[in-house]
Amino acid sequence: MQRFANPARFMKLSGMLLPPLAVAAALLLGAGLYLALFVSPPDYQQGEAVRIIYVHVPSAWMASLVYALVAAASVVGLVWRHPLAHIAAEQAAPLGAGFTFICLVSGSLWGEPMWGTWWVWDARLTSVLVLFFLYLGFIALVHAFDDRTRGSRAAAILAIVGVVNLPIIKFSVDWWNTLHQPASVFRLGGPTIAASMLWPLLIMAVGFMVFFAALLLLRMRTALMDAKLRALRFGAT
């Protein structure tokens, strides 16, 4: 791990990784979109409305996954003072908030035709909304101090405390009565979703992940350049 602590080495490595990641993201998202809209079948109960699943579920997975990454990077930043950790957490958070927003809006657009309501204050929907506010709080806290280091540390603590929300999101559909359906992919006994829908869904999900990875590397490069720029400016005056 320490080998990647060197920002110069990170710049070199991320520069090599970015082009293939960008191409892979474009191919996966293109293929996923084609499969989702043209190849996958309509559902026998939900008809064509089921196609919302191909943006709703990948963005929901990303919402939790990115939060776990923000929290893990925050731990690394607080405990080992790894120079890239806080940068990774702070650059990942706005992307996570974006995915959570997609999840909430697409879920609402799916809820209206299927449940007859845009929104209910049940466990799954409320806990994901809390996740969205955790992201916003994290981003606000990073910028709330004149001293950047203090902002990074305060936000990192918030991110770590907020991890308690992740199992609540995951198990909310089992612990409480909710309109939201229980897990149909990551469950004991294997997926209960038909293969003709599972494959487009997985390709789309991997596309979302690679897209996120490419953007995160790009944003971390930007943050490192900004840091260097500040150092140069302060050094010059």
Next chain:
Amino acid sequence: MQTFLAMGGYARFVWPAYAVATIVMIAMLAQSLYTYRRARRQLAAQEHKPHPRRRRKP
């Protein structure tokens, strides 16, 4: 084509869902690219400035 766009009567739910996902993801990409290019430009400009008071060690 008409039937495809109609989405079995669910067009007003399916298409906005895809539109929101597309718009948010393109916005994330555009903002990231914009700040990256701006940082690279500013850094290049800063590094080409001469540093009058800084001397190299012999």
